[in-house]
Amino acid sequence: MKESEWKNAVVYQIYPKSFNDTNGDGIGDLPGIIAKLDYLKDLGIDIIWLSPFFPSPMADNGYDISDYQGIEPSFGTMEDMDRLLFEAYRRDIRIVIDLVLNHTSDEHDWFKESSASLDNPKRDWYIWRSGDGNGGPPNNWRSNFGGSAWEWDERTNQYYLHVFDKKQPDLNWENKDMRKAIYQMIHWWMKKGVAGFRVDAITYIKKNKEFPSFEADGSDGMVTIDKGSLNQPGIKKHLQELKEKGFRHDEVFTVAEAPGVPADEIEDYIGEHGFFTMLFEFDHVDLDLTASAKWYEMKEWTVHDFKKPLFDSQRRLQEGWSALYIENHDQPRSLSRFIHEGFRHTHSAQMLAAVYFLMKGTPYIYQGQEIGMTNVEYPDISSYNDAVSRHQYDYALANGCSEEEALAFIWKRSRDNTRTPMQWDDSQQGGFTEGSPWLETNSNYPEVNVKTVKAASNSLYTFYQKLIAFRKHTAVAPIIEKGAFQALFEEDDHIVAYKRTYENQEITLYANFTAERVPVSFNEENRQVIVSNNDGLGPDSLWLEPYDFVIFSNVHYEW
Known part of the structure; x- marks a missing residue:
């Protein structure tokens, strides 16, 4: 491409x-x-x-x-x-x-060979280390999915490293x-x-x-990997x-x-x-x-x-x-x-x-x-599939949160939020499946x-269709690709606004990113309103209602 x-x-x-x-x-x-x-x-x-x-x-x-x-x-x-x-x-x-x-997965053929013996030709394709001499893992690194980043292998009496889940052993990029x-x-x-x-x-x-081990950053004595x-x-x-x-x-x-x-x-x-x-x-x-x-x-x-x-x-x-x-x-x-x-x-x-x-x-x-x-x-x-969500829930409970509080954090942050089945229509399961979905439909x-x-x-x-078409328009595409970027209202804590400029052509966006009505001065008298989600907005407007936006340009374009 x-x-x-x-x-x-x-x-x-x-x-x-x-x-x-x-x-x-x-x-x-x-x-x-x-x-x-x-x-x-x-x-x-x-x-x-x-x-x-x-x-x-x-x-x-x-x-x-x-x-x-x-x-x-x-x-x-x-x-x-x-x-x-x-x-x-x-x-x-x-x-x-x-x-x-x-x-990879620990079920990949490479890892199966690597874990077969200390002298297997693929042993060094993954990261293996002996324990710390006191019955513990090589160091105090914590995996991104929680717990030690080292998993014990009884067959070869060594630990392998995993940045993420224990079923995801890290490849050795030095090999x-x-x-x-x-x-x-x-x-x-x-x-x-x-x-x-x-x-x-x-x-x-x-x-x-x-x-090396590092100074612990949590009560578990471990440090982020x-x-x-x-x-x-x-x-x-x-x-x-x-x-x-x-x-x-x-x-x-x-x-x-x-x-x-x-x-x-x-x-x-x-x-x-x-x-x-x-x-x-x-x-x-x-x-x-x-x-x-x-x-x-x-x-x-x-x-x-x-x-x-x-x-x-x-x-x-x-x-x-x-x-x-x-x-x-x-x-x-x-x-x-x-x-x-x-x-x-x-x-x-x-x-x-x-x-x-x-x-x-x-x-x-x-x-x-x-x-x-x-x-x-x-x-x-129990309805959540995401391993990180389950770990974070347990971690919150272990640090004094109630079940209700822990679940509220999962509602905000779980990766399952974007993994629920696609919603195609209003039939059962949103038209995603005629069976039982692997993850409950929203x-x-x-x-x-x-x-x-x-x-x-x-x-x-x-709107997405039209936004894509606008971005690709022959008069607009050069501004997107090559145009200078100028932040507007940079310190304002309500408005997101910026201008893109290429040669003599400009696109300016103003957006109220809050649930409050806010005053604004556009100073776009000689610019066309390309599109807005509020039909009443124009160069002389003095207010942006909650989550209003408007795009101005001197490029002629019929939205």
Whole structure:
């Protein structure tokens, strides 16, 4: 995929397990995605990012891969994958797949060999260490899913390292044979016809070779594994080799999940001389987390907290390019997170879309975002599938929270919020399946579903269609791609506003990101109102009602 293509593209993320089930087993599948390609084409997207569909024991819903070159049987067959690639290409849609390179499943053949004996040729493909000599693990690192990051293996009397779940042992990127096998797998998928890769948790692949213990940051005596495994010195050597030997040429689309990259190093990772096409940044979506990342310690946030990292990122981008998003499979629904209760409807959802769609970068839409799907509030922790949610719930209880308080934190932050089945219509289970879904459907599906939303006047779905078309318009696209970024109302804690300027053309957005009525002076007398979610707004307006937005431009455009 050429640079000119992805810079003008919009990406739609599909979580296959929850998108569309065609065989009634309650699990989404590849034929279900094929059946909805015309829906996505009609929306106007150009790229589909598929979350993992590989064989997996599903300890982490597919991010624990047991075969990089296979298809999870519950999702379909390789023939289904070939047909998806063909049918998408026929509609001018490209497929990008998730590439999980920090770890595999403990059921992967590589790990089975590695754990077979101390002298197995693949022993060093994973990270093994002896205990601390006192009957404990090698160090006090805590995994991101809770508990020690080391798991004991009785067969070989050593521990293996896992940044995430114990069923996700970390690969040893210091082993050149392992790296070579990874690159061969990447080439195999490229020959299959995938256009690129979303690279998962890539900044964890380099470890502190000394594997030291650090000062504990919690009552459990452990410390976050980030101290010794996130964006460590020397990682750039691995990433450069991945680019040169794995992706090999510039027309492979790559977007990295790269937490921990310092702001002043981001442009080393992206752009013409970087490692990836673009990367995801997290400060604007993790604004409610404290440094401890404990959900029961979540903090209040302000509009300023939301827009500052976005504005800072836009100002930093010189040669590089951004991945623009407000929700995905690891994040809560944006309506539930950013919008005050009582205002979660089409009006505010349109505002959210407009705020991020006109920045420099490629916009990502997560399945269901285009119809305004919201968080789910299951009445009991037993209904939750997400391993992180269950860990955070137990952690909250262990630190003095009541069951009600612990569950309230899960309602806000659980990854299951965006993993509930896609809501296609108002029939049973939202039209996702004729069986029992693997995860309980959100109870609001009779009102919030594709069929109902598309039929409504001025619907959110239609708004996304028009926003995509506006962004791609021949007069607008150069402003999006090359235009300078100017923050407006930068210190204001109600309004998100910015201007994009290229040559003599301008686009300006103003949005009230609060549930309050706020005064504003636009100073846009010679500009056309392109679109607003309040028909009464114009250059002479003096107020923005809750979650109002307006876009002005000197480019003539009929919305």
